[in-house]
Amino acid sequence: MNHVPPRPLAEADGLEAPAESVSAALETRFSVRAFTDRPVDPRDVRTIVARAAHSPSGGNVQPWFVYAVAGEPLAQFRAVIAERSATNPKGEALEYNVYPPKLKEPYRTRRYRCGEDLYASIDSPREDRAGRLAQYGKNLDFFGAPVALFFALDRDMGENQWAHLGMYMQSVMLLAREFGLHTCAQEIWAHWLPTCRELLRVPDEQRIYCGMALGYADGAAAINHWRTDRAPLEEWARFEGLD
Numbered sequence: 190m191n192h193v194p195p196r197p198l199a200e201a202d203g204l205e206a207p208a209e210s211v212s213a214a215l216e217t218r219f220s221v222r223a224f225t226d227r228p229v230d231p232r233d234v235r236t237i238v239a240r241a242a243h244s245p246s247g248g249n250v251q252p253w254f255v256y257a258v259a260g261e262p263l264a265q266f267r268a269v270i271a272e273r274s275a276t277n278p279k280g281e282a283l284e285y286n287v288y289p290p291k292l293k294e295p296y297r298t299r300r301y302r303c304g305e306d307l308y309a310s311i312d313s314p315r316e317d318r319a320g321r322l323a324q325y326g327k328n329l330d331f332f333g334a335p336v337a338l339f340f341a342l343d344r345d346m347g348e349n350q351w352a353h354l355g356m357y358m359q360s361v362m363l364l365a366r367e368f369g370l371h372t373c374a375q376e377i378w379a380h381w382l383p384t385c386r387e388l389l390r391v392p393d394e395q396r397i398y399c400g401m402a403l404g405y406a407d408g409a410a411a412i413n414h415w416r417t418d419r420a421p422l423e424e425w426a427r428f429e430g431l432d
Contacts, residue, residue, distance in 0.1 A: 214366040219417075221371040222307070222327065223410030224334040224402065229259070233368050234336055234403070241360035246353035252346050253357045256339040256389045263337055266388050270329050273384060280380030284396065287376045295420070303417050310415040324412075328377040334402035339378070339385060341395040354398055361401070371406040375399055 238255050246252060258266060274280070292300065313320040331337050338361065342354050362372045378385055378400040385397055406413055 209367075211363065214363040218362055218366055218372070219413075220373040221334075221402070221404075221406045222324075222332045222373060222412045223407040224332050224371070224404040225407045226333065226335060227405045229336050229370065229404055231259070233370070234259070237361055237364045237368065237370075238338075240364055241357055244353070244357040244360040246356070247349055250350065250353070252342045252350040253354050254341040254343075254391075254395055256341070256391065257336065258339070258389070259336045263331075263335070266337070267330060269388060270381065270384065273381075274326070274329055280377075281383050283379055284382050285379065287379050295424075299420070306415055306417065307412065310412050312411075328375055329381075331375070331400070331402040332373060333407075334373070334404035336403040338401040338403055339389055339391075339397055340399060340401070341391055341397045344394055344396045351398070358399075358401065365403060369405070370403060373402040375401060 234257055238257060242251065242253075288300070308314070308317075308321055308324065311320070311324060313324065315321075327333075340354060340358055342350055358374060362374070365372050376399055378397065382397050385391070385400070389397075391397060
């Protein structure tokens, strides 16, 4: 592999110019759970995946691997998942816990509230088990998105590198907003890792972390018109010497 030396400082892009609006990207990003079938330009997908590599990583190890799928390969992926989930609705054995086995407060309440607000947006009360299962099942269809991304890292990597992969994913989600696209990071694929590994041809030395739906949000879908809340700043931040 040819080493590309860093550019001279004078050539760095936007060194002194302010960012266009990272705030706008953050404020308008949310987990979209209904996409239109409008195709995404493959060049945009490649650009987003490539630009996100400017994310930081300790020692510049760049621990991320990305598998982007669309078109006929994604249709085949969906078909296999639909067939296997019909006979195995709970999925396959987990390689890692998505959440701690005993999620303590306030995290448990936050997660519970998120779920209740989601189902309330589609008028699906707790007793509507069929409706809730149907909505949950839409995860396996990437909520109709035309592009799916999967993120992996080498099995030798530790907790620090998992954090670096998370920063890369955040960059992808923010860059998507620059292109007028939306995303939904999907933990559900932790329940389907053997099948994902098979269909995506992921080497054994890599561990898949999660998937992500990418596309254009369906503005007419009720489920896209609610937002999760955020805990008050005072609950999780302390400032000293910043009066």
